[in-house]
Amino acid sequence: MPEPVARENPETLPAFLAHRPIAALIVAAGRGRRAGEGLPKQYRRVGAETVLRRSVKAFLAHPAVDTVVCVIHPDDRDLYDQAVGDLGLAEPVAGGASRQDSVRHGLDALAGAAPGAVLIHDAARCFVSADLIGRTLAALTPETGAIPALPVVDTLKAQAPGDAERPVIQRTVPRAGLWRAQTPQAFPYPAILDAHHAAAGQEMTDDAAIFEAAGRPVRLVAGAQENVKLTTPDDFARADAALLTDVRLGTGFDVHAFEPGDHAMLCGVKVPHDAKLKGHSDADVGLHALTDAILGALGDGDIGTHFPPSDPKWRGAASDKFLAHAAALVAARGGRIAHVDVTLICERPKIGPHKDAMKARVAEILALPVDRVSVKATTSERLGFTGREEGIAAQAAATIRLPERG
Missing domain, CATH: 3.30.1330.50 (2-C-methyl-D-erythritol 2,4-cyclodiphosphate synthase)
Structure with missing residues (x-):
């Protein structure tokens, strides 16, 4: 078991984490094909830095985070080294066939560090703030996860089965109580590790869904509009315009x-x-x-x-x-x-x-x-x-x- 962690302001964290390591797992193994031709999106530049580097630096700079580990595609090691090789990170973990597999591999790799909690973050959300990381961690309990999210404000329409080229509305979906999930998603480490292993082979949309499937509650905390996930070429253009x-x-x-x-x-x-x-x-x-x-x-x-x-x-x-x-x-x-x-x-x-x-x-x-x-x-x-x-x-x-x- 690692030595207890000494922090300057442990009172800003839940009591069970005050002297326990906190790890950040940055998921960067995808291909990002919707971002257009070129490098996988996590290795493209936004302003002066790659998307991955911006994400990693946000967690390295946070006073509550003790370990940052990236999960990468096995073919991307050279790109990874160019992007963040000078930041002194732990050895990256090879991802799997799906995002869910990749996260599970990453969680397994953290076993030696025995963290009290883990923040699981999509590398493509490279504008994550220290405040958002802190709010998400503050909502944790030994049994409860926490994710940042934004309430849905647009009217939602469900598409009727049929011609995908000419979709027709089947019904309007009530938006009351609906939220758009973001990352980082935070969990007590032993519980999310067990939940991921129990869900192996099933396809779920995010880590909160896996935690929920294990019968555990997940709290919602206020997300941030700027914490956008870079997905399409237009997303990259808007990000550059905002920075440059x-x-x-x-x-x-x-x-x-x-x-x-x-x-x-x-x-x-x-x-x-x-x-x-x-x-x-x-x-x-x-x-x-x-x-x-x-x-x-x-x-x-x-x-x-x-x-x-x-x-x-x-x-x-x-x-x-x-x-x-x-x-x-x-x-x-x-x-x-x-x-x-x-x-x-x-x-x-x-x-x-x-x-x-x-x-x-x-x-x-x-x-x-x-x-x-x-x-x-x-x-x-x-x-x-x-x-x-x-x-x-x-x-x-x-x-x-x-x-x-x-």
């Missing part, structure tokens, strides 16, 4: 002259031409302008500040390194690049046949969807140095979103 409220626009401009050669690097694409662009690096005028646009939005100097042309190590360097560096600076500030737009100004080479490849390459460098990248071209109507085909100019704009600083 400092919207900024930066612009960039660059010019490079032609010199003898057989191609020009433009927006990361090798474009055949009877001349190349002259510069210390590969002289990709489009990527240079775009790099300056992102740096401008950050208020962080320009491309020459970060990559001085006097430094020989950048001689002949591929300009995608410069653009990737600017994108990394945005990420380091907890931000996101929302959209970029590049205009190439030249008579030749013709840009149209290469625009799609340029968009795809810029999107790849910035890890953006292609529909958030614009590349277009214009001429100067034979006027000026571009009209005389002495070189190419480019202008760019970048919109970024950063967390609002307090």
